[in-house]
Amino acid sequence: MTDWSTKYEMVVGLEVHVQLKTRSKAFCGCSTDFGAPPNVNTCPVCLALPGALPAVNAEAVRLAVRAAIALEFTINHTSVFARKNYFYPDLPKGYQISQFDQPVAVHGTLHARIPGEAKLRDIAITRLHMEEDAGKSIHDRYPHMTAIDLNRAGVPLIEIVSEPDMRSPAEAGAYLRTLKQLLEYAEISDVSMEEGSLRVDANVSARLHGAAKLGTKTEVKNVNSFSAVEKSLQAEFDRQCALLESGDSVEQMTMIWDATTGTVRPARSKEESHDYRYFPEPDLPPLILDEDYVTRVRKGIPELPQQLRERFTSEFGLSDAELDAVTDDPQTAMYFEGVAHAHGDAKHAAKWVMGEVAAALNESGTKIRGFAVRAHQLAELLDMIRDGKLSHTAAKAVFATMLASGKSAPVVVAELGVTQVGDDAQLEAWIQEAFADLPDETARFRAGEKKLTGVLVGAVMKKSKGRADPKKVNALLGKYSK
């Protein structure tokens, strides 16, 4: 594959649809539960029965404003709902209630964290508007028929449209990951791409480095993960560069990402150019968001990732890598903070949260919420390590048992009989046994070959079935060497 990046510059803008975490839909009282049987969460309003009218869900407005505040937007004190008209079977009214020329907020900024870069990258966001979701068309359920599930119809969304401010797949990925994290911390959305509560359309174009004018963009759809976004952008960029290089021009169109082949292809039928005939929604008065209201919403925003990082830095002195790991999502951060406070040694806590805890979650494919070893229980285990009651090796075994049984560290330690041994006489006895087993190494050690200390400590640990306190063994061995 040719590397075009030396000649051409990639320009990316992202449109992100985020489902707001409300109990009821945007314009009616129906539940937003994911996974209910088809068409159960519907009513005259979201079915668009004749005569039904929308009424705005105040909670959806609150979450949209919260997002606008978290993303440093200028909030429009008057915004207007608009109808976006088009026909589709899963769009019951024949129009989507959205916002057009007067959205909730304009001119936001996201401080994207790019892996390996200390400095945050500021990415400009054009607008944030509220709208409702459509239902789902299911084409593969019944032969020659399309099934319609309107449970999702009317679920509240915000659309966050960035400026074409990103220059690489990595930057786009960083934007998305930072955005997701922010929305999760602010409790605005579940931000699950699998459940569709976060959806990404990427606009990408290529131009010669230094060119002032943007190239013709295409829109890449059907991307189901952040890494797919990155891969699809690269694939589409490469396709565009190859076209430009051969003297062809890029045609504005929609490209579909195929994850199995790792390629993009044009959308099957060329999308008809839609005239959505936007006009102000006459069924809803303008949305008035006065300064008092915005202030109240602002006060309700939980601690956001950047604030948390700053606090963890000053409170715990964590490194960037440690911060990345323990603040990845708010539940992990809360868990870490619980362990760190109960245990006292934040670095030690971070090491375990990043190590054993992350590995266990990874293996079970679960989230930290509901993790079998509660924060105070892990702290208790870490206390025992610090106090010399448990070797690191034994601690891992204890942790595994705690995870499986839900029992506390002292109980598991007693049951397994793995309490660390610091008694000089017992340690001395194990040392002598180790000397006997390794006469050659022992002789060289006694002659002054200090690098063999590790081997001998290992042998002692083996003799003690891991219960010997390695620090003490180390100290005791010292007197045998020249």
Next chain:
Amino acid sequence: MENIIDNVSEAVDRATDPKVGSGGLNIIIATNREASLSAAEQVSVAYGGGDTMALAGVPIVVKDNIATFDMPTTCGSRILAAYTSPYEATAITRLRAAGAVVVAKSNMDEFAMGSSTETSAYGMTRNPLDPERSPGGSSGGSAAAVAAGITRVALGTETGGSVRQPAAFCGVVGVKPTYGRVSRFGLVAFGSSLDQIGVFARTVREAAAVTYAMAGADQYDSTSADVPVPVAPAEIEAHRGKTLNGVTIGIPSEYFPESLDAPMRARCDAAIEALRGLGAKIVDVSLPHTSLAVPVYYVIAPAEASSNLARFDGVRYGPRAADSIDLREMYENTRTRGFGDEVKRRILIGTYVLSHGYYDAYYRKAQAVRALISRDFDKVFASGVDALFTPTTPTPAFKLGAVTDPYEMYMSDIFTATANLAGVPAISIPIGRVEGLPVGGQFITSHFDEPRMFQVAAALEATLGDEAHS
């Protein structure tokens, strides 16, 4: 309380009389005797139990674009053939709570698009006063129901005059409340920013009672207004026949053009003299943007309609053209077969004026002019005028089939569309006849000033007496 049930039963008898059915005047398109009698029994029990009900046992005919769950709601359209709503309009719920009993659904221009009740998929309605003539529209069925004596009150709906114009044609009282006074929830939308449920009645007092019974803020309609509802048919009663001393009534010159027929003008002049005789101060006023109302109306209403009627797509309810080969064809066939010509015409107009490149020239411009029309009213009312008096229509009821040019038909809204565009309340009452045909006089007041509107209308009604119908 037997008489409640008897009254309702007799009203159902009248509504099911073949003379008002499809073979006759074609006023009524649905009844449900069992449901109506059962509702009457419930009211009878509650009323006997001491509930105070403003409309205990009052039989009412409802226009077919207002959702009721015991009779179909078809909007006079094939595309909603046999459709029955699983929920009821807020207005209906409130009227039922006040003791009213729905006895029939009335014929109407398809989706309320028309001024003659000739565009209904169920055939045209005839004017009970002269079956060769139109009852007006689009609420012609409800106007005719009251004129024919099926019930004393009926519900219609207005977008550009669809209650007042047929009220004038049929010689009954017709009310369009302030936009926002009555919830639109359950009123099948035509022009959402203009639509309002209205009332037909034999008398102003009855019209007021029904208007107030269904008025008030509704959480299901964000455009309904949280404005206190006047309590007061008693207040109306107090004004009956009393003087209008201290009341200023404006006569807008734009509503009395040179072209207005002399007999119409004479009827209006007589009414104005009667008002003067009651002690009202009569002043000449001007609403300079009046002539722009019809063009503005015929941009805004179709624009909203083109979007509102998108839901009739054959996917969830109504007949579907199942013989189509793909989705697009299904949409086309369903809507081609389901909608009549006038509805199609307005969907096309509306789609056009909202289209990219035309929006500014039509829709945006129309909204700007609408604001001017609104301001005309604001200025006049701010100048000390309490109510405006005008003819309701330029002519009495025309013959069925006589108006074939859509533009000519649209012009029959010329004196009524202004109130819808400005959102102000208006009432039409009979003020006499020309060649045996009723003539309507219109009062318009400022936003939420229905009390004043009913006061002046009731005073004129009482003074004119039998003269209003001769």
